[in-house]
Amino acid sequence: MGTLPYANVDSSLRAMGGRAEGFGRFAIGGLHGPLYSVTTLSDDGPGSLREGCRRREPLWIIFEISGTIHLSSYLSVSSYKTIDGRGQRIKLTGKGLRLKECEHIIICNLEFEGGRGHDVDGIQIKPNSRHIWIDRCSLRDYDDGLIDITRQSTDITVSRCYFTQHDKTMLIGADPSHIGDRCIQVTIHHCFFDGTRQRQPRLRFGKVHLYNNYTRNWAIYAVCASVEAQIYSQCNIYEAGQKKKTFEYYTEKAADKEESRSGLIRSEGDMFLNGAQASLVTGVDECVFHPSEFYPTWTTEVPSDSLKEVLKICTGWQSVPRPTEQIVV
Template identity: 70%
Template sequence: MGSLPYGDVENSLRALAGRAEGFGRFAMGGLHGPLYFVTNLSDDGPGSLREGCRRKEPLWIVFEVSGGRGHDVDGIQIKPKSRHIWIDRCSLSDFDDGLIDITRQSTDITVSRCYFSRHDKTMLIGADPSHVEDRCIRVTIHHCFFDGTRQRHPRLRFGKVHLYNNYTRNWGIYAVCASVESQIYSQCNIYEAGQKKKTFEYYTEKAADKPEAKSGVIISEGDLFLNGAQACLLTEVGDDHVFHPSAYYPTWTMEATSDSLKDVLRICTGWQSIARPADLMVAT
């Protein structure tokens, strides 16, 4: 069986700091800061996720409460102008809408080793075709498991997304969608269809500052399409129309698609029990 990135630091929370890959690789986490505990699902106030995110000092944000079906929560929204963020090993299930939304010039973000299951709209990057400032958005999504989620793995407007070594299966509409002016580089992912076979979708929209409507573009390199999954790539699009990740970061941890990779992503993504630092500091 293969292994996930950062396997050498699985048992040390603080050792994870600075180990992000991709666009969010400069996220330092709480290397020199305390832990902040999310203890409720309120939109604001003490113990809420919003309260932790507005802190200026470095923090590890640790969830002490779960959310999902039956809870009045809207997922994770990153806005405005957030930068250098690393979302790692989340388990998110049974939401109806907007599980992770990255909007309003938020950029240089990595989402890794997360488990998503049983909900409708998974990840929206770029909220609206009028938000032309979202052209700056850059996101890396790797080693995640999208398990029976309906759509948006992700759906992208304007920005650039590098997908690698993710496992997406049994989607309800499409797996990945490129909309207005977006660029997606899909590399060594596993797409396993259920009843719906279309893997890549393209939505045409008009940017507020452009006269004509456009869709986005997708490049697929080394992807594995299973159970009749249809890539539906645009034949007129060449590599020169899509960014290459090496233009932004020199290395990333990736392996060829295989049954071993599927096994690792099924078992090891999502929330994991990690030892907290011996010098535990708690933000108040």
């Protein structure tokens, strides 16, 4: 068994700041702001989550209560915010979070379930948002995506999340006309995609590094590379159900190109179980980025049954205590 990432991020309340692995590694959230305590499950008003997220100054948002917050509309998150669910059990339902033209966001230890309406995602990241870390969240049953990253949003890490009971799980790059999405860079690691049907993720244009994720029992495909996508799939576990095709390639035409093309997937050290078929395009490895071109280190291990068991337990919302605030004198 290898070393899991983030051994020390719960050592003190703000130890998560700037500690993500991968493309979201610079996300500091509300590291340099005061604490904001959510004291009500109301959708809005004093002490509500919405009130804290709309404030312009940096805030480290914590919860003094557990329960369900019914969102009547998207909850917009402004820059330099940490939404820290450790120590409580908070479920968001009805709608989701919207990260629009913001930066330095950390979202940790929340549940998202039952988002209803056209274009309603659990976490919608667009446009022009960056330096984002989503960690230890459970997401299921939304009418659109669980996490969607589009419109030139980049430098994002999704880690230790649990995805289930859903169709179109993660869309990264929404449309072949949005050629600005060539800038997108996302890291997804130590996540558990448990029976979600497709898009774990589906990528257009950008670069995605997948490592040490466990994806099982998909219904269409596990991972899809559309127009100009580059996916580096490293040491993941792909366990097929009835559908055996792991990787899919959809051909589309970028708005500024004459010819249609699909994307590329490079698989290194992945484990394919229960007849999962890699269906890789040969000779493309040198055409796909390597993460070491962008960040120096990340925590990975050879996929195994023990890693599978750990990911079943350690992904999604966790019953962990809220760390204490370290007072610097």
